[in-house]
Amino acid sequence: MTPRQTGLMLLMMTAVNWGATWPVLKFLLTELPPLSMRALGSGTLAVLLALGAMAFRISLHVPPAQRRRLVLYALLNITAWMAFGTLALRWLSASEAAILAYTMPVWAALFAWPILGEKPGPARLAGLALGFGSIIVLFAGRGVELGLAKLPGLLFILASALLFALGAVLSKRRPLVLHPITALAWQMAIGCVPMAVLAPLLESFHPALVTPPVWFWFGWFMIFSMGLSYLTWFGALARLPASTAAIGTLLAPVLSVLGAGLFLGEPLGWREALALSGTLAAVALAVGVRDKPR
Structure with missing residues (x-):
């Protein structure tokens, strides 16, 4: 399997795990406060990854030259994406948050041009337009209102998308020269700190009141949506153009x-089918492009 094929496989795994994030997150937020949930999840995952690294004798040492870069990427890829994206759900519905969060590819493609020199060609531009248009079709007519009452949520979710996109492009330009487990463990550990500090100030959390089904899905969410998806994402990013x-x-x-639609009973009809077809076509256009060597 070529690096490109491996990258595409990892990218699809990332998309599936991230696709499951919003329905599961919507369910978890019925009993778990957003920042506490994210801080607990990323902090616990950091400990598990560190223990796994030690068990398999993977070094957790970070050379001094990479430490500032590691902190920056943790704040962009973990803190901003998780904290801002989840806080936005206080003002936005899950559908509104999803469409705005996944404007991220637009910002990444734009950042990749000046930072990486990845000038988008006609096929990639068409794929970007078709994919973004498909998401607009998906949510058209759902009564999405982004007035002043929802302005804080809009700002939070756009900040999440912009900063994660910037982190993806910067990670492509100057990648961390660390084992993937080491890089993820440290990013989770560093990224959870701001959320853990802010959580007690902004929300209340009573673990004893959380029901067993919510704890079960929280564990699933932590392992797959927060853990495995980051490993596959960074793996894809290392093998494919950022855009x-x-x-x-x-x-x-x-x-x-x-x-x-399947698990929460939300609407599922022609709009969803049309958007799925358009998005698949957009991805096919995007991944079918081979960048010229620079």
């Missing part, structure tokens, strides 16, 4: 709506 990898994630919001 191609970002466009591939457009599958995630469509899968989110399909999952919400």
Whole structure:
């Protein structure tokens, strides 16, 4: 299997896991407060990854030259994406949050041009337009209102998308020269700190009141949506152009709506089918492009 094929496989795994995020997250937020949930999940995952690294004798040492870069990527890829995206759900519905969060490929493609020199060609531009248009079709007519009452949520979710896109492009330009487990463990550990500090100030959390089904799905969410998906995402990013990898994630919001329809009883009809077809076509256009060597 070529690096490109491996990257595409990892990208699809990322999209599926991220696609499951929103329905599961919507369910978890019925009993778990957003920042506490994210801080607990990323902190616990950091400990598990560190223990796994030690068990398999993977070094957790970070060379001094990479430490500042590691902190920056943790704040962009973990703190901003998780905290801002989840806080936005206080003002936005899950559907509104999903469509706005996955404007991320637009920002990544734009950042990749000046930072990486990845000038988008006609096929990638067409894929980007088709994919983004498919998401608009998906949510058209759902009564999405982004007035002043929802302005804080809009700002939070756009900040989440912009900063995660910037982190993806910067990670492509100057990748961390660390074992993937080491890089993820430290990013989870560093990224959870701001959320853990803010959580007690903004919300109340009573673990004893959380029911067993919610704890079960929280464990699933932590392992797959928060853990495995980051490993596959960074793996895809290392093997594919940043803009191609970002466009591939457009599958995630469509899968989110399909999952919400199947498991949460949300609407699932012609709009969802049309958006899914358009997004698949967009991904095919994007990943079918081979960048010229620079």
